[in-house]
Amino acid sequence: MDVIVRPTPELKGEIGALSSKNYTTRYLLVAALAEGESTIYFPAHSEDSDAMRRCIQDLGASLQEDDEKAVITGFGKHPRNVKELNVGNAGAVLRFLMGIASLSEEVHFVNTYPDSLGKRPHDDLIEALGQLGVEVEHNEGRLPITIRGGKPQGGKLMVSGEVSSQYLSALLFLTPLLEQDSEITVTGDLKSKVVIGQTLEVLEQAGIVIHAAGDYMHFRVPGNQVYQAKTYTVQGDYPGSAAVLAAAAVTSSDVTIRNLSEDSKQGERAILDVLRSMEVPLTHENGDVRVQGNGKLxxxxFDGDTATDAVLAMVAAAVFAEGTSRFYNVENLRYKECDRITDYLAELSKAGARVEERQAEIIVHGRPEGVEGGVEINAHYDHRVIMALTVVGLRSRQPLVIKDAHHVAKSYPQYFDHLKALGADVEWVK
Incomplete structure (x- = not known):
């Protein structure tokens, strides 16, 4: 389905932040890897987190859920031998489970999104799993992928951090379960280090011991560990909230988002510092973020590596700023659901934004007077692109039509409902 986004001068109201997708997928995984019953309060519901729910059940976990919590009985280090797994379009779920699948004899990951996840590379993780004695059949590093494992061996291994930190996270979830101790060395420049901090935080909560160097480039992992069944509470999601905050910043607004922790380890919390730097009136107290925007920025x-999933929303806000903005160290945006530099900037240009790209940079020449809009734009099946383009549509002179906007459900199914509740003029069309 498509969405029409019409010019909306004013946003007002309060919403609760979505539960964090990143933490939910990690908590679901460590609960499945525990032997016993774990409880997760306020888990996120999105296509990505639902993909993890579906796959851990296929692998042998049981899951019961109500409106408040999910109760999971795990399979420990003995996943069920299942021939096929379908992760949908969830890259992190695929990569995390490629590691766990190596504990099984053979698992085939199907390719149901050939134009999105099917295009993304996984070579660095495939190479690292090979160092553990795992055989991986693949399509030039891409889906479909078959893992033939059974008895992966710990030891010394190396993994590149140049493309994604998810490869390293996959190994950090797997190696504590191996009989041998492991040493993991990261080669190249590790992207999204802050997300590794989230993985380590969740592993520690699950009772796993990992000795990490301060720069996250070397890890010692004792083997023969056991994931403990625990109770977890999912915090509010900064990546999804970033787009709503950007929308409030570019309009006349009085918008409050609840349940955004001041001490969260989510790198996308930087959206608050960015908006303050752009002179957007903003307060953050007792978990409530309030933006009283006047449309002037x-x-x-900004170094985008620490806040990857908020960069597109920041760029959308910068489209209307006075002066030229530069977002650097963002090359890893090219390896997401789409090329979030080339593809996204092409759509921004259609709407009337003045933008330039470098290999690892996005340059935005602000247009405080607004952009023309009045075009149909392609979201490239990417939830972050959809949300960010919506922000631009709110300040366009003519409506924007965003194609295939239903893919926002990958991380934030309620996004357009929340915007409408704040007064945004958005409409679903077939």
């Missing part, structure tokens, strides 16, 4: 420069 100043340009800035």
């Amino acid at each position: 100043k340009a800035l420069e």
